Amino acid sequence: MTGRDCSIANALAVVGERWSLLVLREATLGVRRFDQFARNTGASRDILAARLKTLVAAGVLRRVRYTDRPPRHEYVLTESGRALRPVLMALMEWGNNYATEGEPPTAWRHECGAEFHPEMVCSSCGTHADETNLQAVRVGRVH
Amino acid sequence: MTGRDCSIANALAVVGERWSLLVLREATLGVRRFDQFARNTGASRDILAARLKTLVAAGVLRRVRYTDRPPRHEYVLTESGRALRPVLMALMEWGNNYATEGEPPTAWRHECGAEFHPEMVCSSCGTHADETNLQAVRVGRVH
Numbered sequence: 001m002t003g004r005d006c007s008i009a010n011a012l013a014v015v016g017e018r019w020s021l022l023v024l025r026e027a028t029l030g031v032r033r034f035d036q037f038a039r040n041t042g043a044s045r046d047i048l049a050a051r052l053k054t055l056v057a058a059g060v061l062r063r064v065r066y067t068d069r070p071p072r073h074e075y076v077l078t079e080s081g082r083a084l085r086p087v088l089m090a091l092m093e094w095g096n097n098y099a100t101e102g103e104p105p106t107a108w109r110h111e112c113g114a115e116f117h118p119e120m121v122c123s124s125c126g127t128h129a130d131e132t133n134l135q136a137v138r139v140g141r142v143h
Numbered sequence: 144m145t146g147r148d149c150s151i152a153n154a155l156a157v158v159g160e161r162w163s164l165l166v167l168r169e170a171t172l173g174v175r176r177f178d179q180f181a182r183n184t185g186a187s188r189d190i191l192a193a194r195l196k197t198l199v200a201a202g203v204l205r206r207v208r209y210t211d212r213p214p215r216h217e218y219v220l221t222e223s224g225r226a227l228r229p230v231l232m233a234l235m236e237w238g239n240n241y242a243t244e245g246e247p248p249t250a251w252r253h254e255c256g257a258e259f260h261p262e263m264v265c266s267s268c269g270t271h272a273d274e275t276n277l278q279a280v281r282v283g284r285v286h
Contacts, residue, residue, distance in 0.1 A: 002185035003165065003183060003184045003185025003186075004165075004168075004169075004183050004184070004185075004248070005248035005249075006165075006168065006235075006238075006248055006249060007234075007235045007236075007237075007238030007239045007242060007243045007247055007248060007249065008164065008165070008168050008231060008234045008235050008238055009161075009165060009238075010238045010242035010243045011234045011235070011237050011238030011241075011242050012161045012164060012165070012234065012238075013242065014241075014242055016160075016161040016164065017159075017161075018152075018155045018159040018160075021151065021155060021159065022146065022147075022149075022151065022152060022155070025147075025149065025151050026147075028274070029279060029282060039285060040146060040147050040285050041146045041147070042145035042146025042147075042286075043146075058242075059241075080240075080241045082273075082274055083237055083240065083241065084237055085263070085273060085274055085277075086229075086233040086236070086237075086261065086263040087230065087233040087234055087237060088151060089263060089272075090229040090230040090233045090263075091150075091151045091154045091155065091230055092149075092150045092151050092154070093150075093229070094150075094154050094226055094227055094229075094230060095149075095150030095151055095152075095153045095154030095155075096150045097223075097226065098154075098157075098202075098223045098226065099150060099153035099154050099156065099157055099201075100150045100153045104150055105147070105148035105149055105150060105281075105282070105283030105284070106148075106149060106150065106279065106281060106282045106283045107279070107280050107281040108277050108278065108279055108280065109277070109278050109280045110265040110267065110268065110270075110272055110276060110277060111276035111277075111278075112265055112267060112268035112270065114265060114267030114268060115267075115280070116265055116267075116272065116277055117265070117266040117267070118229065118263045118264070118265075118266065118272065119263070119264050119265070119266035119269075120228070120229040120232060120233075120261045120262070120263065121261070121262050121264050121269075122253040122255055122257060122259055122260070122261075122262070123260040123261065123262035124253065124255060124257030124258075124259075124260070125253065125255035125257060126262075126264075126269070127253075127255065129232075129253055129259065129261060130225075130228060131171070131225055131228055133253060133254035134228075134251050134252070134253060134254075134259055135251065135252050135254075136172060136249065136250070136251055137250050137251065137252045137258075138248075138249060138250040139172060139248070139249045140248030140249045141248070142182060142183050143185075
């Protein structure tokens with residue numbers, strides 16, 4: 001692979017495809033079954049089957065049999081899948097602010113009672129992080 | 144468009160393509176010029192030109208002429224482009240933890256002095272947000 005050694009590129013090799021992230025959005029909303037993923041994402045069944053296979057192989061979803069006759073499976077988030085929540089929420093917030101007209105279609109509430117808006121902070125000091133207070137101290141090599 | 148009304152889907156319509164996000168990663172690292180984007184992402188020149196055009200049309204990058212003879216342009220992040228930082232950082236963190244073997248290729252430092260790891264908090268109360276304390280109060284309609 002050419003380009004820069006980079007964990008963003010590595011992450012995108014797993015989830016960097018529109019339908020994959022929409023499947024994970026649905027899983028986050030509690031959806032587990034093929035037909036529901038198909039309906040709620042609008043993905044064709046062929047593409048959806050391929051994406052689910054990739055996500056299971058990458059350990060982001062787990063395929064679980066829920067009935068034996070006939071054999072039927074559903075898809076549940078693994079720990080690695082649940083860890084994608086900040087990616088989805090950051091995309092939602094950006095979409096609400098820059099890509100959606102009108103009211104946000106989906107809204108979340110935090111346990112504090114407020115409508116949820118994600119903020120990125122430094123996990124060490126807990127204060128806001130943005131381009132004004134972050135500095136690259138090492139960058140991946142370009143091949 | 145079928146599927147769910149959703150700002151994640153709307154965001155992905157703009158940036159939901161591997162090369163687009165890698166271009167934005169490079170812009171975040173200070174890259175502005177076509178040749179450097181091409182080299183550092185590994186994108187072919189045709190694909191890169193198409194992605195830059197889309198990102199400029201969507202208002203994520205601004206195309207600026209930096210010399211007149213010959214006419215040459217560079218690409219700089221707009222406010223909307225800078226607002227994608229949490230998406231890139233969330234992808235980097237997930238990639239470091241789940242998709243990269245060994246040491247993270249790229250590292251950032253927060254102004255507090257710590258190596259930067261992003262954490263998602265509620266912008267209202269400032270405390271940690273994850274699937275245990277977030278609840279969907281409204282979800283977009285499925286078409």
